Amino acid sequence: MLDTVHRWEEEATKAADSSLWPLPDAELLDLLRATHRLQQTVAALQIRVVREATLRELPTKHGHRTPAAWLRDQLRLDHRPARDLAEAAAILQTRPAVERALIDGLLDIRQATTIAAAVNAVPYALSDALAATEPDATAARVPATDSDDPSHLDPDRVANHAESTLIEMAAQFPAYQLRKLGDRILAHVAPEIAELADEAALRRAEARAHPRRSLTLSLPVEGLVRLSGALGVEDAAIVSAALQPLCGPMPDDDRSFPQRRADALIDVCRLALRTGELPHDGGEPPQLALTIPFAPLASQLSIPAQPGRLAAHGRPGQPSAHAQPGQLGVGVLPDDERISAATTRRLACDARILPLILGSASQVLDAGRSRRLAHGALRRALTVRDGGCAFPGCDRPSRWCDAHHLRPWSDGGRTDLDNLVLLCRHHHRLLHAPAGGWQAHLGKDRLPVFVPPPWIDPQQRPRRNLFHPRT
Incomplete structure (x- = not known):
């Protein structure tokens, strides 16, 4: 077998070193699919090798506590790939038919492990669903089927049916969609009990998720603080609902979606600080x-x-x-x-x-005395005048905006309506950036006017926000 693999390696090396430009488009696509199938076949062989090595206790003999640690040492892998390989070897051992489909090229490795996990969860889902019924009312809670076979809810039988169904679906769906289908597989193979199983599975998942929720902020590295954590489905929906309205791109916005989401999180927190409704910290308002x-x-x-x-x-x-x-x-x-x-x-x-x-x-x-520079009646008047971020083309509402001094406070600028303008966080940063080049002032009608830098408009014609009503 080792000689065969060495020949594969030699041939694959020659192919990888060959020029691809002479190939027509159709042949290039066929080559892409063929190399993917070959990659998955090799992955299946690698999984079997890892499993055999684990059965022989080679990781322990080499001084490692887990197969993943042994793989990191032997193959110089990162933690995640090593763990994924070890877990794939373990889970596919429980579903020989799924592994066979992987070897035959019907699945890729992610599809295979997803299907195996979903099928292995079927007996537990059936057990939870049946346990949720009244022992003496099972017949009433579980509708009758056309089958006269009383074993139609046998866990092994249902699991095998789910396995074959998901393998067929893999021809149309990638792994992440198969995961969702796997969560609802009983609706396909045992519809008479699927609703009870779903309810029991969701309750179990929610109970597991709640104590595992977390949020951590790392120490700064090169000016960045890394956020990491996990939320339950309900909590994540609340966070997403708060962030989503602020994640849309603005005119001439070159931020990526992750950057817009990060800015939205900061805007939400700034709004919470501005409301004055947060609990006091050491007897003082958050500041x-x-x-x-x-x-x-x-x-x-x-x-x-x-x-x-x-x-x-x-x-x-x-x-x-x-x-x-x-x-x-x-x-x-x-x-x-x-x-x-x-x-x-x-x-x-x-x-x-x-x-x-x-x-x-x-x-x-x-x-100095803690002080909010634009507050009360002044803030309300500013909101009425500007309606929201006054920068041209911006539709951010006033509650997400800062009060920016047109003439800086440090330069003697007053905190009054004629020296303030509402700006969202993004455009507030732009006005303060030395390289931004934008200038802002009030026009003759005492409404904000913005002058672009010459590289945007050589004539530097004044611009205004047309999104918010002027009353």
Whole structure:
């Protein structure tokens, strides 16, 4: 057998090194299908080899606790492929007919393992469904069938029927669709009990899922915090319903769907913070705290060496009108993670900020009063005027928007209706980006006007948002 495999390897190497450009389209497609079938046949052989090695206890003899760990060592595999290979070898051992279909080219490896898992779950589904019926009322709960054979609900018989049905379906459906069909296979092979089985299976799945829910945030790596976790079906539906309205692309939006979904999650959290309905944290409303050392702040704001209260024209975390981006230093969040001065300035436009000035020994020299810059009647007036994000072409509603200062607060800009404009998070970031090139101001009618950079419109003709009503 080993000589045969070596010959396959030699021939496959020659084929892989051959030029493909002379092949006509039809032959190229035939070659694609043939190589896929060959790959699945080799996968079936590999699974049988792994199974035989496991039966001979080679992983244990080589000092490994599991077949997956042994495969990682022998084949230099990553954790996931090694685990998948070991699990495939184990599960296909229980369904010889499925493995035979894999060898014969009727299935690929993912279809095979999906079918095997679905078929192995059939006896448990039948057991749960029958247990849900009254012992003395089973005949009433389970409708009669045309079959006179009382063994029509025999677990082995039903499982074999499900197996053959799913193998036939594999000619039309990929693995992920077969998984859904497998969940409902009793509707095809035992419809008289399928509804009870589905109910029992769903209850069992929900009970297993609830204690396994989780959400973790990793430590930052290169400016990114990785989120990972798992939610139950009901919880995931709630999250999806909250995110979906914010995931649609905007005009000239070059974000990918995962990026839009990430931004939507942040927008939902920003909205929750803005409502003021979250529980207090340590007796204070949820708020963003930013700290910055006193020395660079003093050099930018011309504060005397013996600091007292902050001068009226300066705010912690924001440079003066003459400061260059980055000169002020970085801001520090409550979890000790640092952010750029540019990000600090952007957050300060419409956030609950608690500014802290620190001396050289990290002592607090001055603590500003927590304040929402645009709130109450001013926020309501801004909402009535702009209707939502005022950037041209954007349809984000007002509740998802920040109040952006047209003239920066650090430059003496006032917090009043004529110096504010509503912007969604995406366009707020764009207005603050040095390379963005967009400018915003109020027109003669006191409504927001946006001027594009010359590389978008060489004539830099002013633009307005036409989505939101003007009243």
